[in-house]
Amino acid sequence: MSSPTSLTIEPTYKQHLGWQILNDNETEEFLFGGGAGGGKSWLGCEWLISMCLRYPGTRYFIARKRLKILKQTTLITFFKVCRHHNLKRDAHYHYKEQQSVIEFYNGSVIDLLEVDYRPSDPDYEDLGSSEYTSGWIEEASEVVFGAFDTLTVRVNRQLNDKYGILGKVFITCNPKKNWLYKLFYKLWKAGTLPKNRKFLQSLVGDNPKNESGYKQKLIGLKNQAKKQRLLYGNWEYDDDPATLINFEAISDLLTNTVETKEKYMTVDVARFGEDKTVLTLWKGMEIYKVIIRSKQATNVTTDLIRTQASNEKIPYSNIAIDEDGVGGGVVDNLMGVRGFIANSSPLEDIRVNKDTEEKPNYRNLKTQCSYMLAEEINNHRIAVKPIVVADEDIDYDELLTEDLEQIKAKDPDSDETKLNIIPKDDVKEAIGRSPDYGDCLMMRMIFFLRLPNIINNEKVKINTASWVGTRWK
Ligand SMILES: Nc1ncnc2c1ncn2[C@@H]1O[C@H](COP(=O)(O)OP(=O)(O)OP(=O)(O)O)[C@@H](O)[C@H]1O
Ligand SMILES: [Mg+2]
Structure with a gap:
């Protein structure tokens, strides 16, 4: 031929x-x-x-x-x-x-x-x-x-x-x-x-x-x-059925009006060179200020949290800091704040009547807070209207949207009875960075959860070597 x-x-x-x-x-x-x-x-x-x-x-x-x-x-x-x-x-x-x-x-x-x-x-x-x-x-x-x-x-x-x-x-x-x-x-x-x-x-x-x-x-x-x-080649839609938060509800975050009583702060501490340290300040369920720092030693982060808490009159018990990795050091130096350990056990939701309502079975604390966050956002109970203070040019709204869209159920159709979300490594693969902005919203949910030592009335194990006051791991 x-x-x-x-x-x-x-x-x-x-x-x-x-x-x-x-x-x-x-x-x-x-x-x-x-x-x-x-x-x-x-x-x-x-x-x-x-x-x-x-x-x-x-x-x-x-x-x-x-x-x-x-x-x-x-x-x-x-x-x-x-x-x-x-x-x-x-x-x-x-x-x-x-x-x-x-x-x-x-x-x-x-x-x-x-x-x-x-x-x-x-x-x-x-x-x-x-x-x-x-x-x-x-x-x-x-x-x-x-x-x-x-x-x-x-x-x-x-x-x-x-x-x-x-x-x-x-x-x-x-x-x-x-x-x-x-x-x-x-x-x-x-x-x-x-x-x-x-x-x-x-x-x-x-x-x-x-x-x-x-x-x-x-x-x-x-x-x-x-x-x-x-049909229309619209990139702003994501139809992944595993997505927990719907896109319209994420867009509504910027225009919602919500309860703004007490002040809170949630902090995601940078772990690796590329991550950002993000301080998110809340009036009730409204984010009113976000501080983003690119490369920052943990002692500088500790000082920043201290100053912000004092200037903004935020009680330490209303501050949550991710405690995995280097965040642990920051938590240790701010006695009275709530450390957030992603893989720790789920906690009791203080808004739920435990006698009448069925308790969902979450894989861990982060999964629980992610599901709670999805519900808050889908029901328009969070507002995002912050002044953004960053040391780099950052489009906060856009990055936050990206992070929130990545909160997805893991294997929603599997027989596993425990609710789970897709792991952080997969999220990083999808968006090419750590979802620090979204994590700060997720951590806010911990204030709807009872402190672990109160929940079961059980004795809490204390590691005396690292015990620094009234903070329970
Ligand atoms: N240059 C071409 N010459 C002849 N036929 C073509 C040509 N381009 C496309 N077609 C026809 O159009 C059909 C659809 O094109 P194609 O499969 O490339 O679209 P696609 O964008 O890959 O679609 P899908 O989204 O379904 O994967 C092809 O099966 C073929 O019959
Ligand atoms: Mg094709």
């Missing part, structure tokens, strides 16, 4: 714009789509096929969270595109299912990769030895940041110099409030995308080549959030 000497492509207008970006000399990370049916997969397949044919011996990947799904969906489109261009299996290319690889007659190769997050390989070292010319992450909304980050350094390594190809990571996805939102959509909206990163929206209406009925199906979607995302 003769080898194809040219491919005749018939892109949609958006795909045509996409081709310019895929062939330019400055874009290294390119996000295309942001809605259903916009011709994403077709473009990805056609691009890789054309690269393979034009540049013998080059190597690419198509990555997706699950290999099985990749083979059931994307690969089907791949074969469809091949047929469209008259490329014959086992003549122009071989598909080796066992090895998950497509090999072209001219030595070019496409690897099909599974990039699901595995705790046993958090740094994606499995991908470490692979060298690619370029690659494509399909349905990237399901893929965690770490995988993307690793793949970006695996391209530009296979004959790029020989052919003068700038290695690219092509990304296709539907809207999702995770690293894609942060790195692409948000910067695109603000007009601040770096030169090497691009976003091009292509929605169902941009693809006249869809099967008739595809758009109608999207219009008919009952789930409003899903419809917003898939």
Whole structure:
């Protein structure tokens, strides 16, 4: 069989714009789509096929969270595109299912990769030895940041110099409030995308080549959030059913009017270099002041809390400080404040009549407070109207929104009777930082909970070596 000497492509207008970006000399990370049916997969397949044919011996990947799904969906489109261009299996290319690889007659190769997050390989070292010319992450909304980050350094390594190809990571996805939102959509909206990163929206209406009925199906979607995302490419919606706080209620935080009686302070103390120390000051259920410090020694944090408590007349018993890690030192130096230990036992809710109301079974204190916070926000009982004092340029409202959207039930459908939330490490993966702002709201809930020593009337174990007054662990 003769080898194809040219491919005749018939892109949609958006795909045509996409081709310019895929062939330019400055874009290294390119996000295309942001809605259903916009011709994403077709473009990805056609691009890789054309690269393979034009540049013998080059190597690419198509990555997706699950290999099985990749083979059931994307690969089907791949074969469809091949047929469209008259490329014959086992003549122009071989598909080796066992090895998950497509090999072209001219030595070019496409690897099909599974990039699901595995705790046993958090740094994606499995991908470490692979060298690619370029690659494509399909349905990237399901893929965690770490995988993307690793793949970006695996391209530009296979004959790029020989052919003068700038290695690219092509990304296709539907809207999702995770690293894609942060790195692409948000910067695109603000007009601040770096030169090497691009976003091009292509929605169902941009693809006249869809099967008739595809758009109608999207219009008919009952789930409003899903419809917003898939049909209209709206990135501000998150339809993850595990989300505990609904998006409208989060937006309402900025305009709610709530009870403002007594003053409180909640403090998230920076643990690692990148985290922030955040002091959140409350009048009742309204946040009226937030202080954010980037790198700060714990003794400076202790002094800051002391000064704020004194200036703002906040009693120490109304101050909660996260006690895990270095926060413990801060708590130790401020006698009378309430230390918050995420993994400690749930406590009794003083608002609940324990004789008549069923007590939910929470995995730990943090889970309990997260569920309580979700309820407070969903019922519009918290307001966020702070003066923000930060040592860096920070969009507090935006960051807080991001954090609150990450409060999600873990395995809501499992048989496990204890309520649980997704672990902090997963949240960090999703948003690329620690959710310090949201944690400060979550900690506020501890003041609805009875102190542990009162709850069971039991003796509380005291470690005399570290006992510093009337503080119970
Ligand atoms: N350039 C093209 N030439 C011919 N047909 C095309 C082209 N682009 C898209 N199509 C047709 O439109 C259909 C939908 O495109 P595609 O599968 O790429 O969309 P998608 O954005 O990946 O959709 P989904 O959100 O469902 O994954 C394809 O199956 C194909 O039939
Ligand atoms: Mg697709």
